[in-house]
Amino acid sequence: MPNPRLLLCALLPALIAFSATSAAAPEPTDESAKPLSVQQILDASPASDWRAPDPDNTLYMDLDAGRVVIELAPQFAPEHVANIRTLAKEGFWDGLSIYRSQDNFVVQFGDPTGDEATRKSLGGAKAHLPAEFERVDPALNFHALPDTDGWAPQVGFVDGFAAARDPATGTTWMAHCYGALGTGRDMAADSSNGAELYVVTGQSPRQLDRNITLVGRVIQGMPLLSVIRRGPEPMGMYDDPGQRTPIKAIRLASEVPAAERIQLELLRTDSATFDAVTEARRNRRDDWYKVPAGHIDLCNVPLPSRAPTVKP
Amino acid sequence: MPNPRLLLCALLPALIAFSATSAAAPEPTDESAKPLSVQQILDASPASDWRAPDPDNTLYMDLDAGRVVIELAPQFAPEHVANIRTLAKEGFWDGLSIYRSQDNFVVQFGDPTGDEATRKSLGGAKAHLPAEFERVDPALNFHALPDTDGWAPQVGFVDGFAAARDPATGTTWMAHCYGALGTGRDMAADSSNGAELYVVTGQSPRQLDRNITLVGRVIQGMPLLSVIRRGPEPMGMYDDPGQRTPIKAIRLASEVPAAERIQLELLRTDSATFDAVTEARRNRRDDWYKVPAGHIDLCNVPLPSRAPTVKP
Structure with a gap:
């Protein structure tokens, strides 16, 4: 019987992995060639790709x-x-x-x-x-x-x-x-x-x-x-x-x-990191997905945010 | 100031009206030519367009x-x-x-x-x-x-x-x-x-x-x-x-x-009534909409249901 915790993880968007290879490319076969996860992409992003x-x-x-x-x-x-x-x-x-x-x-x-006479004034x-x-x-x-x-x-x-x-x-x-x-x-x-x-x-x-x-x-x-x-x-x-x-x-x-x-930072949507995250969602390359969609709907694109990173 | 009740109504999908005319057709100009509302379409549907x-x-x-x-x-x-x-x-x-x-x-x-030994039996x-x-x-x-x-x-x-x-x-x-x-x-x-x-x-x-x-x-x-x-x-x-x-x-x-x-009836999705409802949502023709979309997403198509109508 499958582990139900894994059954749950299988539906987790945040765990979805990423590859810059095209949909027709073969799956990577060694650990080093594994696609980056969304989190790995975000972790590697330059500070300039974020804004407050x-x-x-x-x-x-x-x-x-x-x-x-x-x-x-x-x-x-x-x-x-x-x-x-x-x-x-x-x-x-x-x-x-x-x-x-x-x-x-x-x-x-x-x-x-509904009564204009008693509505709150717009000041x-x-x-x-x-x-x-x-x-x-x-x-x-x-x-x-x-x-x-x-x-x-x-x-x-x-x-x-x-x-x-x-x-x-x-x-x-x-x-x-x-x-x-x-x-x-x-x-x-x-x-x-x-x-x-x-x-x-x-x-x-x-x-x-x-x-x-x-x-x-x-x-x-x-x-x-x-x-x-x-x-x-x-x-x-x-x-x-x-x-x-x-x-x-x-x-x-x-x-x-x-x-x-x-305190909040948003990923710039004109950044290379944003493109990489979107591609990771457009073509999911982790082992769970059997058929990458090759498409993403505008309203399914993730818009990452984070607490500001503190500079040393 | 606009009546806030109308402000609300303006967003109500159920009030959206329908026309069988194409997106390029001129707006009807008299009351009798007004597009049917979704509710009017449903009210006029034959019993055979519904299923339990x-x-x-x-x-x-x-x-x-x-x-x-x-x-x-x-x-x-x-x-x-x-x-x-x-x-x-x-x-x-x-x-x-x-x-x-x-x-x-x-x-x-x-x-x-998570523990298989204590999971509920599948019987x-x-x-x-x-x-x-x-x-x-x-x-x-x-x-x-x-x-x-x-x-x-x-x-x-x-x-x-x-x-x-x-x-x-x-x-x-x-x-x-x-x-x-x-x-x-x-x-x-x-x-x-x-x-x-x-x-x-x-x-x-x-x-x-x-x-x-x-x-x-x-x-x-x-x-x-x-x-x-x-x-x-x-x-x-x-x-x-x-x-x-x-x-x-x-x-x-x-x-x-x-x-x-x-007790529930569902509109048959292979019925003429369903096509009419879908078209009413694809090209909204009531006075509120200024730009009919000319498109509907699969997951925006309404799937009407109703309590069964009692036959006399």
Whole structure:
């Protein structure tokens, strides 16, 4: 009988190994020729392949269960991000809640009050913003994947954010992958202002791409959001306020004392290390895998993070 | 300021509308030409487009939080399904647990005991089975999607199960979509026996396709599995048995008194209604969507179910 601990390990992504050889190459036969594991690739990476997120574009969402860390994407949604920064500085979300959790889709938070007269004031933030569904900006640092995608002509990453591009029109947009942060809107394209936010917790709903403004992604703490009990009402809503998840505070990291900030480094998605990690996942070369896929979906690409390495 | 209730509705998949017209067709301009919603399509479906799952191939997994209903796929994994039926009849999983919950990946259950001497006996079930990663069976009722897929030459559905196919080799295999049920294995391809099972709870890990035996899918109750708190140890394991989720029982529906069975009908995936629902999701034509995707991923296709309609 197989050892059940090994049965478990067999499904562990972190154990998946890597080889720079093509899918048609023969398996290595000696120990020295073994493909590097993802961890070995990361361990060998130069410090320059990592970056610390900008505290001015980092949000801390504090729940009773812990802290969710979000990186904002001003390169994609400058007006929404500016508004969100204002809302965070003024404590807009403090004391509000996650009022929706829909299975295999999103959690959503903000002020669920339908009556405008009693809704929480937006304070110094703007009530109306333009839609920021896509960008035409040659300065965007788009790092393309070679992999085909059914949703877009081209996919890749911009500064850590999963994105898609249409070379014919020169437009680039963020993609709805797990952990993406977006802004709820009404029927009009320009009806979002950043006060109502959602995070993708299910199978990538890419049909929303180019239909709604994405503003960032969760870089730490997804397990705090993904396990929130699904709301019993349609769309995963909770009519009973007592079932909602309270938000203690949402703050910009730059507004939090330096000693209380989360120290985190993210692998640069335009680095050789990132390419090597992605290839290790595209063609898995360890002994467990019998058929390497030869492909990776945009939303399956790992985005490694780590605690900062201390220099001696 | 937009009404936040509308902001929420805007993200509701069930409200998405449908049109049989092509992506290039002009938007309808009068009320009568409005595209049908998914619900309207389902409401207009003939009874013959629905089926009741076979109680002999349906599992009830009873947790403290409620019942998870699983449909087995003997057309893909006859030997594993036969073993699982034996294990269920003999109560193998009763009193065992979900001992792993890894964020954006899987939950896994069975007997986590590493020591073979103290592991739960497989009873009348076989300890060794052949790998059942893919099938060469012209009788499989493969209903192809027109949509491109990066993981496989062709994708579609077989009797409600998301699947992929390689016309060049004549092989068909089940796909790792949300809710797929698979069998843990060791390094050897033929080292699974159906006692250790996992359910996909995250972004479709399609790289596992053709590398492990899938045996069915969850047809009701995913929210009971998807919210299980992620295990604190590597791979989402719980070293503390008190943190695991107890399994009260796993039974074949056919072994449960008829009056206690879940009454459920599934939309046939080879029906015209299914094609219409899929098209409604591929090209969303309601007023909220500004850019219909013109594409749907295999793992985003909805698989509707309903309580049986009572005949007058």
